[in-house]
Amino acid sequence: MCQAHESCSRYYSSITTSTISMAxxxxxxxxxxxxxxxxxxxxxxxxxxxRFYRGISPTSLALQKExxxxxxxxxxxxxxxxxxxxxxxxxxxxxxxxxxxxxxxVMADDPLTAGPEPGSRLVGKAQGIYGSAAQDETGLLMVMNxxxxxxxxxxxTLSLLGRNTVFSAVREMPxxxxxxxxxxxxxxxxxxxxxxxxxxxxxxxxxNVYVFHY
Numbered sequence: 405m406c407q408a409h410e411s412c413s414r415y416y417s418s419i420t421t422s423t424i425s426m427a428x429x430x431x432x433x434x435x436x437x438x439x440x441x442x443x444x445x446x447x448x449x450x451x452x453x454x455r456f457y458r459g460i461s462p463t464s465l466a467l468q469k470e471x472x473x474x475x476x477x478x479x480x481x482x483x484x485x486x487x488x489x490x491x492x493x494x495x496x497x498x499x500x501x502x503x504x505x506x507x508x509x510v511m512a513d514d515p516l517t518a519g520p521e522p523g524s525r526l527v528g529k530a531q532g533i534y535g536s537a538a539q540d541e542t543g544l545l546m547v548m549n550x551x552x553x554x555x556x557x558x559x560x561t562l563s564l565l566g567r568n569t570v571f572s573a574v575r576e577m578p579x580x581x582x583x584x585x586x587x588x589x590x591x592x593x594x595x596x597x598x599x600x601x602x603x604x605x606x607x608x609x610x611x612n613v614y615v616f617h618y
């Protein structure tokens with residue numbers, strides 16, 4: 405009896421162990437299947453979804469060693485006469501009573517020349533807008549593209565965005581980008597008033613621009 409009982413116990417114990425092992429195996433198989441399915445689903449979704457970014461090497465854009473350039477020119481802002489190069493396009497209801505013309509917006513297509521004289525060689529245009537952005541002093545917000553038409557920079561541009569307190573001796577404004585020969589440009593511009601006609605409002609401004617570019 406005892407031997408039979410022991411045999412039965414071992415038999416049932418073996419069955420129980422086997423059953424547990426099989427259950428564990430099925431559970432592991434199920435978990436593995438779920439993970440595999442999720443992985444395949446994620447891979448499929450990633451393959452089907454277009455990516456909007458990727459890392460690339462600078463050499464793929466034929467970028468060479470970065471260099472620093474200095475550009476020097478004169479900015480002619482003509483607001484008077486039959487053919488002004490800067491015209492008022494908008495104003496606030498307080499503009500004409502403001503000592504700083506606060507709220508005034510001007511669109512410009514100003515000549516850039518090699519020298520300060522009106523007949524000096526044209527090297528480009530300053531195209532953009534400037535507006536009176538200060539109530540307590542004459543401070544302009546400048547949003548300008550310097551579009552060059554001369555020499556090796558013909559067809560290239562520099563973009564300027566900054567604050568111009570026009571009655572300061574020297575004003576510094578950031579160069580925030582460029583195109584053509586000035587792709588990836590960064591730097592600053594220093595503006596210094598060369599002449600200002602208080603009767604007409606016409607001005608000639610000397611610019612020294614320093615930019616890093618490729």
